[in-house]
């Protein structure tokens with residue numbers, strides 16, 4: 031089976047991290063999100079995927095020069111300009127020469143959905159398109175889907191105003207499509223699958239949806255990005271959190287050579303080259319490749335990306351420290367802050383719920 035993986039969005043909600051690195055290449059518990067998405071597809075019989083690229087396509091091509099990731103063979107379709115979700119599906123599927131039933135996934139969704147069962151449901155119902163559904167408390171950030179008892183979609187409403195959603199079943203961002211759907215997507219302009227294609231398909235009676243209780247998370251916001259790592263480290267998606275991670279004490283995982291002299295509490299991951307000095311304290315956190323947590327520093331429910339440093343007595347709570355960033359002595363970062371790539375946070379400063387970017391971008 032072949033898949034189109036949508037990875038062309040700009041990741042605006044994760045700026046400034048996504049200025050240099052597209053959202054799907056950010057590591058989640060030590061592994062790029064895209065590889066986690068592709069590995070899931072591979073486990074369910076997808077052998078080839080076309081990456082639907084727009085924003086920073088160079089980063090994907092440089093990241094996977096062998097055109098292999100997560101056990102899936104890759105090809106690339108680079109849009110001349112952003113075509114939105116349906117336009118991107120049409121463009122990528124056409125570029126790859128897809129003429130059979132195929133799968134589409136939003137590349138920022140982590141899920142353990144039983145894709146094989148979904149394909150079977152799709153074939154059985156005679157659908158042109160089948161949408162996987164998840165259930166959430168606040169559907170207003172998602173596409174809301176109303177079905178009848180057989181799963182035929184009666185309404186698809188993208189991002190209804192808070193409190194006005196007709197259901198809490200939402201579009202989980204995995205679709206099984208017949209190639210005929212491509213003919214229904216106008217070429218050469220922006221087309222949203224959620225706002226245009228699916229609502230139009232409802233009328234044909236051949237849009238279906240299948241509910242799933244499997245693990246599901248859209249990683250597109252800072253809170254969700256952090257959650258994605260903690261869910262994996264906490265074992266919600268099976269262990270080990272990474273194929274080559276070792277558990278050095280209950281819930282504390284390491285990968286490669288690391289130096290841990292300080293305290294590390296569960297669930298945590300210290301990646302290759304990571305250093306936790308004596309007198310430092312880490313809990314519920316990811317210490318990325320080559321990162322250092324110095325004496326007296328405290329890291330809680332946070333993610334440090336490659337090469338970042340937490341200097342003496344600094345603290346980071348519920349936040350993300352970008353690659354190469356340095357949090358100088360005694361600085362305190364909290365409340366879903368994002369320290370952008372290469373930023374130096376002044377000694378002793380207090381950062382609460384802020385996003386810091388370097389002035390030169």
Ligand code: GDD
Pocket residue numbers: 036037038039040082083084109112113114115118135136137138139171172173174188200201202203224248250
């Ligand atoms: N190639 C390409 N071109 N990809 C795009 C474009 C584009 O113009 N625009 C967005 N994408 C990609 C993004 O990279 C992402 O992987 C996917 O399409 C969905 O875009 P998001 O920006 O993440 O959308 P969302 O999270 O607000 O909403 C979507 O996902 C929800 C589930 O996670 C919608 O499909 C909702 O209906 C759905 O509930």
Ligand code: MG
Pocket residue numbers: 136138248249250
């Ligand atoms: Mg999203």
